[in-house]
Amino acid sequence: MSLHVSTDLSVWIAALLTLFAFSFLYKDNPVYRFAEHLFVGVSAGYYIILNFWTVIVPNLWEPLVKTFAGARGSGGLPSLFQARLGDYRVFLAIPGILGLLLFTRLFGKIGWLSRWALAVIIGVYAGIRTTGTAQADFVAQVQGSLQPLWVAGNLAATLNAVVFMVGMLTSLLFFFYSREHKGTLGAISKLGVLFLMVSFGAGYGYTVMSRISLLIGRFQFLIEDWLGLR
Amino acid sequence: MSWHTALERLDRRWIFLVMALLVAGPLIFPPGLPLHVSPPVQAFHDTIARIPNGSTILMSCDYDPSARPEMVPMTRTAFRQLLQKDCKVVITVLWNAGPGLVEATLNDIAREFPSKRYGVDWVNLGYKAGDDAVMVLMGQGIANAFPRDYRGNQTRSLPIMRDVRDYSSFPLLVSISGGFPGTKEWVQQVQSRFHLPMVAGVTAVSAPEYYPYLQSGQLRGLLGGMAGAGEYEKIRGENGAATRGMDAQSLAHVLVAVCILLGNVVQWAKRRERA
Numbered sequence: 001m002s003l004h005v006s007t008d009l010s011v012w013i014a015a016l017l018t019l020f021a022f023s024f025l026y027k028d029n030p031v032y033r034f035a036e037h038l039f040v041g042v043s044a045g046y047y048i049i050l051n052f053w054t055v056i057v058p059n060l061w062e063p064l065v066k067t068f069a070g071a072r073g074s075g076g077l078p079s080l081f082q083a084r085l086g087d088y089r090v091f092l093a094i095p096g097i098l099g100l101l102l103f104t105r106l107f108g109k110i111g112w113l114s115r116w117a118l119a120v121i122i123g124v125y126a127g128i129r130t131t132g133t134a135q136a137d138f139v140a141q142v143q144g145s146l147q148p149l150w151v152a153g154n155l156a157a158t159l160n161a162v163v164f165m166v167g168m169l170t171s172l173l174f175f176f177y178s179r180e181h182k183g184t185l186g187a188i189s190k191l192g193v194l195f196l197m198v199s200f201g202a203g204y205g206y207t208v209m210s211r212i213s214l215l216i217g218r219f220q221f222l223i224e225d226w227l228g229l230r
Numbered sequence: 231m232s233w234h235t236a237l238e239r240l241d242r243r244w245i246f247l248v249m250a251l252l253v254a255g256p257l258i259f260p261p262g263l264p265l266h267v268s269p270p271v272q273a274f275h276d277t278i279a280r281i282p283n284g285s286t287i288l289m290s291c292d293y294d295p296s297a298r299p300e301m302v303p304m305t306r307t308a309f310r311q312l313l314q315k316d317c318k319v320v321i322t323v324l325w326n327a328g329p330g331l332v333e334a335t336l337n338d339i340a341r342e343f344p345s346k347r348y349g350v351d352w353v354n355l356g357y358k359a360g361d362d363a364v365m366v367l368m369g370q371g372i373a374n375a376f377p378r379d380y381r382g383n384q385t386r387s388l389p390i391m392r393d394v395r396d397y398s399s400f401p402l403l404v405s406i407s408g409g410f411p412g413t414k415e416w417v418q419q420v421q422s423r424f425h426l427p428m429v430a431g432v433t434a435v436s437a438p439e440y441y442p443y444l445q446s447g448q449l450r451g452l453l454g455g456m457a458g459a460g461e462y463e464k465i466r467g468e469n470g471a472a473t474r475g476m477d478a479q480s481l482a483h484v485l486v487a488v489c490i491l492l493g494n495v496v497q498w499a500k501r502r503e504r505a
Contacts, residue, residue: 001258025246047326054329055359058378128362132418136448140422144446203438205483206455210300210435212253212482213456216475217299219253229258 004228015226018218060096067092167195234499237492245489252485256477263477270444271461274429274451278311281401286318286393288400288426290416291335293408294327297433302335303459303472304431305406309339309352311466312404318390319352320400322376324364324411329357329380348381349388356380361411365419369397397424405430413440417448431458 006012020035067090098117105114145168151157173185174192181189223229231239281287289308293301312319321336323329333354340346355376358364367375372394373385385391393399403426407413413430421428427450432440434455443449453462456479459472 026243043327050326050329050357051359054357054378059358062377124363128366128419132362132415132422135422136418136443140446140448141442144442144448199438206434206437208483208486209455209457209479210433212479212486213299213434213475214296215249215253215482216257216456216478217471219250219257219478220299220471220475223254223257 001229004230006226006228011226015222018222022218060092060099063092064090064096166191171195232499232503234496234503237496238500245485249482249485252481253478256481257474260474260477263480265457265460265464265473265476267461267465268458270441270452270454271458272451272465273444274431274453274458275311275462275465277402277427277429277450278308278315278404281315281317283315284317285315285401286320286390286399287312287402287404288320288322288397289404289406290322290324290412291328291332291406292324292412293331293406293433294325295331297408298331299471299475300433300456300459301406301408301431302331303456303463303470304453305332305335306339306470307459307462307466307468308404308406308431309336310342310468313339313343313346313351318350320372320390320394321352321354322364322368323354323357323380324361325408326357326359329354333380349379349383350390353385353388353390354380355385362415362419365411365415369420369424371396372399397426400426402426403428407432407436409433409436412436413443413449417443421448431462434458 006015017035017038020031023029024032098120101113101117103114105111145164147161147164149158149161149165151161170188170192172192174181174189174196176185179185289312291301291305309319321332323332333356336352336354340348340352343351346352355372356379358375360367364375373391376385379385379388397403397420403416403420405413405416405428407416407430413428413432413436416428416430420426428448429451430440430443430449431453432455434457437452437454437458440449440452440454444452453459456472456475459470460476463470463473
């Protein structure tokens with residue numbers, strides 16, 4: 001096993017910044033804060049430039065410029081005010097204006113105008129998310145929960161279905177608060193809590209795995225890419 | 231000072247040090263702990279294996295560098311499997327810090343296939359802001375949502391996009407997701423509306439959220455975190471970053487379990503002493 005330390009400057013910068021970030025584990029210090037502030041500043045600049053060139057320019061600026069320059073739509077038709085998707089339309093000026101209205105928050109007296117844009121954003125997203133959630137998380141999940149409790153010739157599948165059904169019903173009844181959890185309902189709720197605790201335990205295990213994965217990723221970078229230990 | 235008081239007052243930096251040694255050690259000297267393939271991972275692989283060779287596949291890589299250790303190994307193996315099947319791959323990114331990392335990862339794999347050409351066999355459409363709204367818009371036309379690709383080409387001018395209209399052009403969606411927007415939104419907005427078959431690779435922290443989708447058939451296969459990526463690499467006979475990291479992962483989990491046990495023992499001992 002030998003060292004093959006990287007000669008790439010970008011790798012060195014990344015490695016040093018990683019070590020700066022790790023130094024917080026010992027105690028708070030100036031090099032950690034330098035890495036933290038650098039990250040925040042670079043991220044903000046990167047996001048602004050990225051969004052400008054990948055969203056504003058191709059989706060708003062270029063279509064509007066072509067529209068007002070008299071370019072024709074893909075169907076060979078005059079492009080202004082013809083609402084066919086895929087063509088360049090002046091209607092894009094509307095989201096453009098709404099986007100600009102968001103910045104009125106910077107100017108005290110007319111700040112209320114930004115609410116119009118926010119109303120559109122909230123309305124559109126509420127509509128999209130509601131239908132998506134209803135279809136995918138409600139209807140499809142109810143369908144998926146309706147399983148046969150007896151699977152002929154497959155004892156494991158039968159047992160699995162029974163455990164699933166008991167777990168689902170007892171967990172649901174745990175969240176039934178219209179009656180005090182005493183007697184039969186209390187016993188069922190306690191069983192439901194056991195199932196919920198199993199799911200919390202699984203969730204915790206997966207969370208630990210995710211966090212350790214991040215640490216492993218950085219160590220792999222330091223050991224393999226930076227130090228070239230092999 | 232009693233043993234449990236000493237444990238209770240233990241400087242947590244000792245735990246950090248032991249964790250660092252347990253993670254670094256196996257990466258330098260891999261013990262080669264066994265790794266078993268779970269059914270959801272096998273299903274992920276088999277679903278891709280079953281699609282006809284030469285199909286055009288939609289692959290959404292929705293993550294950024296913060297999820298790199300879990301997401302990149304999945305992306306590499308899935309993209310490699312698709313190119314080996316001569317599939318054409320259309321890639322999208324819905325996380326704003328993701329396109330650069332995704333582009334580098336795809337280029338790295340594409341270099342293994344000298345006959346595969348950008349714009350013909352695969353295309354990176356890059357990032358688009360809008361989350362769920364982008365997914366809905368793609369249903370009305372992929373090129374409408376992504377007029378230009380990541381490299382600045384007009385999307386409609388690319389040969390790979392000639393036969394791509396909307397979701398009906400794809401037999402499968404491969405979602406590699408680090409959180410929101412990601413697999414959950416693809417299931418809600420695309421799988422349930424357009425009935426596009428889906429497989430997903432997700433971060434471990436979010437994996438429990440997706441098992442109901444797997445159980446209901448909304449997902450055909452699931453990779454959960456680094457373990458899922460490692461199992462997938464094992465099926466494909468690869469020795470990737472996830473496989474190399476799994477030894478460290480296992481030992482780190484043992485330390486966490488020991489810490490939890492010791493913490494409970496200390497609390498139990500304190501209660502007993504008070505009584």
